[in-house]
Amino acid sequence: MGPCFSVFTNKGKNARLRRQNRTADNDQIAMAGCTMPLLTPKTDMPFNITRISHVVLTSRDLDATRHFYEAGLGLEVTFHDRERLTLRAIEEQGMFSLMFEKVPDDSEGTCRRVGYRMFTDDDLKRAHDWFRERGIEARFVDRPFQGLTLQMTDPVGVPVEFCASMDQSQNRMRRFHTHAGARLVYLDHVQIATHDIQSAYAFYNDLGFRLAEYTATDGTDEIWGVWLKRKNNTQDVVFANGAGPRLHHVAFHTPEIANVVHGADVMSSLGLAGTMDRAPGRHGIGNAFFIYYRDPDGHRVETFTSHYNVIDIDHEPTRWDLSDLRRSQLWGFPAPRKWFNEATCFEGMPVNAPMLDAPPVTLEDFLEGWST
Numbered sequence: 001m002g003p004c005f006s007v008f009t010n011k012g013k014n015a016r017l018r019r020q021n022r023t024a025d026n027d028q029i030a031m032a033g034c035t036m037p038l039l040t041p042k043t044d045m046p047f048n049i050t051r052i053s054h055v056v057l058t059s060r061d062l063d064a065t066r067h068f069y070e071a072g073l074g075l076e077v078t079f080h081d082r083e084r085l086t087l088r089a090i091e092e093q094g095m096f097s098l099m100f101e102k103v104p105d106d107s108e109g110t111c112r113r114v115g116y117r118m119f120t121d122d123d124l125k126r127a128h129d130w131f132r133e134r135g136i137e138a139r140f141v142d143r144p145f146q147g148l149t150l151q152m153t154d155p156v157g158v159p160v161e162f163c164a165s166m167d168q169s170q171n172r173m174r175r176f177h178t179h180a181g182a183r184l185v186y187l188d189h190v191q192i193a194t195h196d197i198q199s200a201y202a203f204y205n206d207l208g209f210r211l212a213e214y215t216a217t218d219g220t221d222e223i224w225g226v227w228l229k230r231k232n233n234t235q236d237v238v239f240a241n242g243a244g245p246r247l248h249h250v251a252f253h254t255p256e257i258a259n260v261v262h263g264a265d266v267m268s269s270l271g272l273a274g275t276m277d278r279a280p281g282r283h284g285i286g287n288a289f290f291i292y293y294r295d296p297d298g299h300r301v302e303t304f305t306s307h308y309n310v311i312d313i314d315h316e317p318t319r320w321d322l323s324d325l326r327r328s329q330l331w332g333f334p335a336p337r338k339w340f341n342e343a344t345c346f347e348g349m350p351v352n353a354p355m356l357d358a359p360p361v362t363l364e365d366f367l368e369g370w371s372t
Contacts, residue, residue, distance in 0.1 A: 036198050037221055038211065038317060045208040046130060047123035052189055052236040053163065054115040055250050057299055058347070059085065059100040060107060064296040068275070069098070072267050073252070073293075073303065074181020076172060079145070086145065089184040089252055091173050094166035095145040097187035098250070109297030110347040111159075111247040113151070114190055116236070118164045124150045127162060155203050156194045157245040157349045182263025182303040184252035189235040191249050193242035193343050195352040200239040201226045209236070212310045213285050213318040215327055217358075224322065224358060227285060234286045234307045241358070243351050246343035249292065251302035257289050260303050264291055278339050281332025282306075285320060292339070299344050325361060336363040 059065040062085045069075045075087040078095050086096035101112065118124050124140075128150055131138035138152040147165030154160055172178045173185075194200045201223065205211070212234040215225035224241040227234055240248065254260060261280065267273055277300055278292035290304040320327035328335065340360045345351060 036201070036223060038214075039202065039205045041210045041313070042206060042208050043313070047127040048119040049123075049162070049208060049230050050117045050119055051231040052115075052187060053094070053117040053166075054097045054099060054187065055111065055190060055247075056099045056101065056113040056115070057297070057344070058103040058107065058110050058112065059297050060103055060105050060109070061296060062100060062102055065100050067270075068272065068293075068295045072181055072270055072272050072275075073263060073301070074179065074183055074266070075252075076178070078169070084144070088171075089186050090179060091171055091185040092187070093168050093171050095168070096166075109299055109344060111299075111344050112347050113159050113161045114192075114237070114247070115161045115163065116230075118162050121148045121164050124148050124162055124164055155199045156192075156196050156239075157346065157352075158192060158194075159346055159349070181266050182252070183254050183256070183259040184263075184303060185255060186253055188233070188251045188253040188304075188307075189237060190247060190251070191238040191240060193244040193246045193248050194239050195242070195244050195354045197223055197226065197239055197241045201228075204228050204237065204239075210310070211317040212315075213320065215285070215320045215322060218321045218323050225285075229310060232309050232311050234310055242340070242343075242354055244343075244354070245346050245349055246351060247299070247346065248343045249300035249302050251304060253307075254303060254305050257305055260289055260291055260305055263303050267293065278335050279333060281329045283328060284324070284326040284330050285318075285328070298342070300339075300342075322358060328360075334361050334363045334366045 062080065066077060066080060066085055069087050070077050075089055075098070077085065077087055079086040083102050085100040087098045088094065088096050118127065128138050128140065131152055136152055138150055141149050141151050143149045143161070145167045146163040149161055149163045151159070151161045209228040209230055211226055212229050213227040214223055216223050225239065227238050228236065230236050264276065267275060275293045275295070276291065277294045280289070280291050282289045286307045288304040289306045290302055292300055292302050294300055340362065
């Protein structure tokens with residue numbers, strides 16, 4: 001079984017979505033939205049989240065996963081035993097940015113945690129108190145290779161953890177002979193499908209995340225996608241409206257367009273060309289030149305380059321109207337239907353039906369119109 005994706009059960013906007021092992025028809029998938037003004041960024045938080053840190057996923061076959069990410073995309077393996085595999089990119093000093101935990105062969109690929117870094121352990125302790133004061137359950141746990149770690153679940157159902165330290169070793173930045181595959185340098189962001197964009201945006205704004213770009217229905221404040229950041233570029237986490245919570249993709253940055261293309265050549269030479277999930281193109285949002293793949297468990301990974309800095313507090317968020325298809329691709333073919341419909345479920349979390357219907361323009365739609 002691959003990662004879950006969702007189809008309406010025809011029981012209203014709060015209906016649970018059932019998982020199926022086939023691609024849903026386009027008219028069965030809805031995308032949610034909300035009407036709300038842009039929020040004022042919070043600059044006085046009692047704790048400091050610095051960036052996206054890591055993602056914990058499951059794998060049915062750690063050897064196959066290792067081959068995909070190490071031989072194919074060029075990530076470095078830092079630990080591998082029968083139960084766990086960790087990998088990192090070229091510039092990363094910490095032990096890992098991706099962790100895979102072994103599950104039985106008949107299991108479904110899921111995401112267990114999205115991890116962020118805080119500046120110090122004192123920040124973690126202040127965050128623990130801040131969550132508890134607001135009725136949000138938060139607890140300290142022991143996690144392999146990490147220092148003090150705080151876990152909680154956000155209001156839209158995403159399991160999150162924060163740490164301020166991780167086992168360290170020298171990165172590969174100047175070991176040029178080891179730069180392989182797509183020459184990925186760091187984990188840049190995750191994108192998450194959510195049925196409740198308003199709650200996601202409000203909560204992460206309260207955590208100090210700033211809005212860099214967003215999508216909205218033409219002529220209204222009906223928001224259906226937010227690109228939120230803590231580090232100095234356009235995103236650490238993206239929330240896009242849809243059946244959720246589900247992890248749409250993890251994304252690694254590389255400094256050159258040629259590296260993105262070279263990664264595809266390497267994947268092809270290894271017999272992995274069929275893992276390409278979305279052909280090369282450039283997003284309007286974030287300005288990213290991209291290729292997407294699906295790993296052996298169906299988790300989606302983006303290799304990309306060319307986004308930009310967002311640092312100054314007076315940098316206004318960039319708005320994209322829903323009708324402006326350049327937001328998804330400035331050039332290149334639209335994404336296939338499965339790119340919109342399929343995503344990785346968070347382990348143990350129910351998938352909720354979205355609130356509004358905004359069917360995307362897919363590759364299948366484009367080709368049908370092209371042939372007539």
